[in-house]
Amino acid sequence: MQSFVNALEEFQKRKVTARLKTGSSGLDDVFGGGLEPRLFYLFYGNDESIDPLIHGLLASSLRPLEEDCETQALYLNCGNYREEKTILDTQLLGSMIERLDMDPLRELDRIHVFCAFSDEQQEDIVGKAQAFLEDNPEVKLIVVHHVAKLFTRMQGDLIERLERIQRLQNVIAKLWQTAAQRNVVFVASCRPNFSFRTKIPEPEGGRYLRHLASAIIHVRMVKKNQPFFSAHLLKHPSIESRKAVYTLNLGGENLGRITTPFNIVLRKEINRLKENYQKALKEPSRREAFNSLLQVWSSERAAMNNAEVPTALDVMLLTAVVDNRRLIQDLFSRMDAIQSDLKEIKRLLDERSE
Amino acid sequence: MADPLTEIKGVGDVTAEKLRKAGFTTIVALAVTPVRDIMERTGLEYKPALSLVEKAREMITVNYTTGQELWEKRRKMLRCTTGSSKLDATLGGGIETQAMTELIGEYGAGKTQLCLTLCATAQQPGEKGGLEGTVLFVDSEGTFSPDRIYGIAEARGLDPQQVLSNIIIARVYTSDHQMFIGENLYKVCPQENVKLVIVDSIISHFRGEYVGRESLAERQQKLNKHLHNLLRLAEAYNLAVVVTNQVQANPTPWAGGMDRPAGGHVMAHACTHRIMIQKSKKNTRKARVIDSPYLPEDEVKFAITVKGIEDIEEQE
Numbered sequence: 001m002q003s004f005v006n007a008l009e010e011f012q013k014r015k016v017t018a019r020l021k022t023g024s025s026g027l028d029d030v031f032g033g034g035l036e037p038r039l040f041y042l043f044y045g046n047d048e049s050i051d052p053l054i055h056g057l058l059a060s061s062l063r064p065l066e067e068d069c070e071t072q073a074l075y076l077n078c079g080n081y082r083e084e085k086t087i088l089d090t091q092l093l094g095s096m097i098e099r100l101d102m103d104p105l106r107e108l109d110r111i112h113v114f115c116a117f118s119d120e121q122q123e124d125i126v127g128k129a130q131a132f133l134e135d136n137p138e139v140k141l142i143v144v145h146h147v148a149k150l151f152t153r154m155q156g157d158l159i160e161r162l163e164r165i166q167r168l169q170n171v172i173a174k175l176w177q178t179a180a181q182r183n184v185v186f187v188a189s190c191r192p193n194f195s196f197r198t199k200i201p202e203p204e205g206g207r208y209l210r211h212l213a214s215a216i217i218h219v220r221m222v223k224k225n226q227p228f229f230s231a232h233l234l235k236h237p238s239i240e241s242r243k244a245v246y247t248l249n250l251g252g253e254n255l256g257r258i259t260t261p262f263n264i265v266l267r268k269e270i271n272r273l274k275e276n277y278q279k280a281l282k283e284p285s286r287r288e289a290f291n292s293l294l295q296v297w298s299s300e301r302a303a304m305n306n307a308e309v310p311t312a313l314d315v316m317l318l319t320a321v322v323d324n325r326r327l328i329q330d331l332f333s334r335m336d337a338i339q340s341d342l343k344e345i346k347r348l349l350d351e352r353s354e
Numbered sequence: 355m356a357d358p359l360t361e362i363k364g365v366g367d368v369t370a371e372k373l374r375k376a377g378f379t380t381i382v383a384l385a386v387t388p389v390r391d392i393m394e395r396t397g398l399e400y401k402p403a404l405s406l407v408e409k410a411r412e413m414i415t416v417n418y419t420t421g422q423e424l425w426e427k428r429r430k431m432l433r434c435t436t437g438s439s440k441l442d443a444t445l446g447g448g449i450e451t452q453a454m455t456e457l458i459g460e461y462g463a464g465k466t467q468l469c470l471t472l473c474a475t476a477q478q479p480g481e482k483g484g485l486e487g488t489v490l491f492v493d494s495e496g497t498f499s500p501d502r503i504y505g506i507a508e509a510r511g512l513d514p515q516q517v518l519s520n521i522i523i524a525r526v527y528t529s530d531h532q533m534f535i536g537e538n539l540y541k542v543c544p545q546e547n548v549k550l551v552i553v554d555s556i557i558s559h560f561r562g563e564y565v566g567r568e569s570l571a572e573r574q575q576k577l578n579k580h581l582h583n584l585l586r587l588a589e590a591y592n593l594a595v596v597v598t599n600q601v602q603a604n605p606t607p608w609a610g611g612m613d614r615p616a617g618g619h620v621m622a623h624a625c626t627h628r629i630m631i632q633k634s635k636k637n638t639r640k641a642r643v644i645d646s647p648y649l650p651e652d653e654v655k656f657a658i659t660v661k662g663i664e665d666i667e668e669q670e
Contacts, residue, residue, distance in 0.1 A: 003535060003538065004522050004542060005525070006519060006521070006523035007518040007519070007520075007523055008500075008519040008521075009502065014501070050443075170565045172562065173559065173561075181527050207460065207461075207600065208561055208602070209461075210460070210461040211495075212495060214495065216461065235462045237502065301545040338613055
């Protein structure tokens with residue numbers, strides 16, 4: 001093991017080191033082009049945002065980093081099987097691999113799965129994972145799903161819980177040491193801890209995990225049931241804190257809703273109309289009419305009319321009202337001018353007749 | 355150049371070679387190392403090891419010093435700018451040599467950013483607040499970022515390539531590896547004119563590897579040994595040692611806040627100056643001297659920018 005290295009040599013070496021892609025270019029940009037092999041990335045968020053991310057990472061890690069190099073990935077699932085039902089969604093993973101122009105039946109062999117259903121098992125699989133890495137230098141990614149879940153349960157007194165956290169520290173330290181020594185990207189995920197009442201929730205697993213992670217990223221789904229996610233980079237040794245929205249190509253057929261619900265679109269449109277039109281209506285009677293129109297615009301009625309938003313006709317009607325008002329104002333002005341002209345003509349005629 | 359070790363009475367080529375292999379290349383290194391350590395690392399018996407240490411101490415007269423001599427030694431002490439003049443003022447002029455400065459803070463507080471800035475500023479000439487020497491970075495968490503140092507050096511008008519070439523990195527993977535590197539510093543520091551040693555972080559491996567109360571005593575003993583090794587190094591070669599420390603949850607938050615520095619009393623006693631760094635608004639941070647033999651308990655704000663660490667602009 002080389003103990004002392006010159007920083008300039010290290011800088012030049014890292015510049016040419018291939019980065020592991022996350023499966024989303026938006027997320028890659030957050031890290032300056034992908035995940036660096038020597039760092040420990042901690043992603044935390046709800047399952048709906050973490051699960052697709054992990055599947056995307058695993059699929060993306062199968063793409064060769066260099067020519068003629070078939071990489072492998074190690075996936076450690078640490079959770080309660082009864083709660084989560086699935087260890088790895090192979091259908092989702094398969095379709096993600098397919099989207100990368102690879103054959104899932106062949107490539108899935110390169111993802112090695114270890115499972116732990118209790119804290120003792122998790123401690124045990126760390127040793128197995130270390131041995132596996134020793135025998136398989138092709139592994140370029142280690143993903144630990146729910147790294148802290150089995151150790152952060154609230155059972156037992158304070159001392160028991162503190163001891164569990166210490167054991168978790170040991171598990172994380174061992175895995176991280178193993179990954180760092182082999183220049184492997186180390187990714188762990190955990191759930192958010194909402195008990196601190198901070199604006200952005202902290203990751204669960206205690207302060208040691210937060211200290212040890214080189215990069216901490218809070219991910220969440222931007223809109224329910226849509227493949228848009230937000231990533232907030234909270235810690236990184238060389239990149240300042242930043243936010244980004246990214247999308248993941250989940251592949252396959254989407255069975256759920258992928259469009260924004262009608263209610264939300266309707267409410268948005270009505271708010272826009274309130275801002276744009278209500279102010280334009282100077283006369284109280286017209287404003288009253290507009291308000292009554294808003295009440296009539298219920299989502300049910302609009303849905304029954306098969307309308308996407310308040311109908312185009314409604315909007316045109318409103319525009320016409322405002323336009324008419326301007327036309328009427330113009331007509332009044334013109335009538336005033338004509339009347340004054342008539343008065344002048346009448347005055348001239350009177351003068352001549354006299 | 356004559357071998358300094360063979361200048362010690364009774365040390366021949368064979369013993370000198372044995373000492374060199376164990377990392378002792380100077381008389382100072384021998385004089386400041388405990389006899390038991392020399393025995394462990396060289397395989398010498400107690401009596402010859404003791405005799406070696408005594409002779410080395412006689413040669414550089416470290417047994418007893420007068421107040422005047424100590425004053426002279428303190429006058430040789432150098433100070434390295436942190437990049438923020440206000441933080442420097444709080445630290446009595448900057449990070450000092452012959453001492454160990456501890457930076458404590460939660461994740462994202464700016465400990466590593468301060469260390470990376472020091473990597474650049476320490477190389478500057480003395481009149482610009484530098485130490486005019488090489489920097490040695492012991493990286494236990496994988497946080498050393500040459501890209502960031504490149505950016506800091508560029509923003510400060512320094513030659514980034516030159517700055518990077520004057521930094522030595524030691525990536526450590528276990529606590530034993532970290533201690534081994536610590537012992538090797540006696541060899542590397544004088545050879546490479548190292549003036550600043552940074553350990554980021556000092557506690558990480560010790561915290562992760564020693565689990566349970568039963569191993570706490572052993573952990574603390576090892577940590578103590580490692581810390582004193584660094585402290586002796588700072589005094590022997592007139593260099594600055596900066597270590598970062600993590601925070602841990604305080605089980606009794608009503609007495610002393612939510613977080614407290616990790617490492618317990620061993621860390622508290624070994625470090626010369628303890629600085630607590632806390633997050634503040636946006637890119638600003640608060641640094642507070644929480645323990646020092648002569649610095650007042652003062653608080654100062656600084657900003658993390660492209661230049662690394664610098665003063666907060668006036669309008670803020």
